[in-house]
Amino acid sequence: MFGLDAFHLARIQFAFTVSFHIIFPAITIGLASFLAVLEGLWLKSRNETYRDLYHFWSKVFAVNFGMGVVSGLVMAYQFGTNWSGFSQFAGSITGPLLTYEVLTAFFLEAGFLGVMLFGWNRVGPGLHFFATCMVALGTIISTFWILASNSWMHTPQGYIIENGIVVPQDWLKIVFNPSFPYRLLHMSTAAFLASAFFVGASAAWHLLKGNDNPAIRKMFSMALWMALIVSPIQAMIGDAHGLNTLEHQPAKIAAIEGHWENPPGEATPLILFGIPDMEQERTKYALEIPYLGSLILTHSLDKQVPALKSFPKEDRPNSTVVFWSFRVMVALGLLMITLGVVSLWLRFKGRLYQSRPFLWFALLMGPSGLLAILAGWFTTEIGRQPWVVYGVQRTIDAVSAHGDLHMSISLLAFILVYSSVFGVGYVYMMRLIKQGPKVGEGHDVNPGGPGQSNTPARPLSAVSHQEGER
Known part of the structure; x- marks a missing residue:
């Protein structure tokens, strides 16, 4: 099928069923x-x-x-x-x-x-x-x-x-x-946020349609309070989770960052955008911010982040995928924080339920929590490759014949x-x-x-x- 062998088809099948399933438990x-x-x-x-x-x-x-x-x-x-x-x-x-x-x-x-x-x-x-x-x-x-x-x-x-x-x-x-507390907090909080934006979008849709009653307003208000308070907390949990991943799965962090090598004595930049190329071992069209990679991941301006070339080719995750799935997750998280902050401003202005541009914003953000969960899971699971049990069993050895x-x-x-x-x-x-x-x-x-x-x-x-x- 599409030139793929049974191993890759099995991976796609599991990814497909997990992606469908995870939406409902969240x-x-x-x-x-x-x-x-x-x-x-x-x-x-x-x-x-x-x-x-x-x-x-x-x-x-x-x-x-x-x-x-x-x-x-x-x-x-x-x-x-x-x-x-x-x-x-x-x-x-x-x-x-x-x-x-x-x-x-x-x-x-x-x-x-x-x-x-x-x-x-x-x-x-x-x-x-x-x-x-x-x-x-x-x-x-x-x-x-x-x-x-x-x-x-x-x-x-x-x-x-x-x-x-x-x-x-x-x-x-x-x-x-070691990674369990961070994953439990990160996923549970993500589920609460996904539900809040789901509820908020439902209320926004009704308000845009003119269906304005106390119940609609109440669920819209509760959802936005959740977005305002929990979205920044989720960002802090994500930062702690990233530091834990750097300690235990440095190759995943290198793939997420699209970071290939460390010139001696130079801090690690943060690559905002680019196209990691696994064959050429570089990130094309990279837009970098100097020092920021070291600052975010090591909380210093001189320590270096592990680079992909430090790991054997057979042990490297697919940077092309996780580089972008991670950025999708982060971008959606920033939009969630923005929605919460704007809702607070409109609440004080007395226009929370009347601002049609904001209601459209809330409606469009309805699936954002679920999309962020999917992007996060792609980052986590593809970033673990080529291991099914990290450092112990390779995925190729786990598949059925x-x-x-x-x-x-x-x-x-x-x-x-x-x-x-x-x-x-x-x-x-x-x-x-x-x-x-x-x-x-x-x-x-x-x-x-x-x-x-x-x-x-x-x-x-x-x-x-x-x-x-x-």
Whole structure:
């Protein structure tokens, strides 16, 4: 297929499924916490606006949660089908970590999800709020275990190798490996920001359409406060994460910077733009700022950043890709900070809900959080290459022995099925969002039960038939 062999097709297939899947958990993590906050505010203030928003966003959450579960199951199977070498070599560590995620996070979410979605008029308000908090906690615990497994692949420790297989020795070191705290904070914060911009864009769309009510204004305001406060914090977490990566994966940093060699005695410049050429071993058309690379990455004006030519060719990540994916992520982050600052200025001017240029800005920034997450994951995972377990197992040794035709057919099948099934789910979710929250929506919640149209059966049952038909 397109002249690619089975190894590269397997990598593309996993990248495709991960890219599709990661969007749904990111929104799920943020919306679950958002729902917990909304219900807590309603219980404290009895302001009906919070209840209206809760019931509106719980429908979007239900659809998103269902798609996230389905898309995630496929990835787990791929470890055995396409990456059997990795499963055999490191399954003694990644297997238990993913099992812990199921036993803690998934069981917690599954246990309380039904109460959260269908129990509003069937259990007391305190118990329902507890269920919502448990679902939100479950999404965080899931993030914990998934990132513990992924981080170990980047900064492995706490193991020995016996007979060509990884054997765990210290689970505390395995879980709390050097990059794990930074990745956990960075990804969790990214999920909250992605959800905030998703919510803010939804409100901006309704305000532009003239659908102006207290619920719309409230969710727009809450989203912008999140952007204002959390975006700069995310930038600081990213800086700390970069310093950790420089310590443990210097080749990745060199590839991100498009930095090839260090002239003696010269500080490292920051290359703003350019085209890294892996064959010619240089970055073409480089636009540089002297000293800034050393200042950002070493917090000094004289220390040098490791250069790509310091590493063997077979150990270098693809700088052409990660150079630009990193810059896309950073550019989107700067736009997020800008949106938050402008929102504060408009808030004080009393024009937050009336400025149409700003509303368009907020609307266009709707997918920015998700795009930044994808760009960040491309940077992280492609920057780890050619290793699947950094410094321990190469990716080429982890792939299963499939033929080119087999991988081509399965990749095409994935593209067709994912695009159709999840495309329909995405369109359906957008239709729900376009309806917008209604005043008094919480009063219309059907308690369910025998003979009722929304008797609990599946996550999508949280959306009424009438809403699905509109």
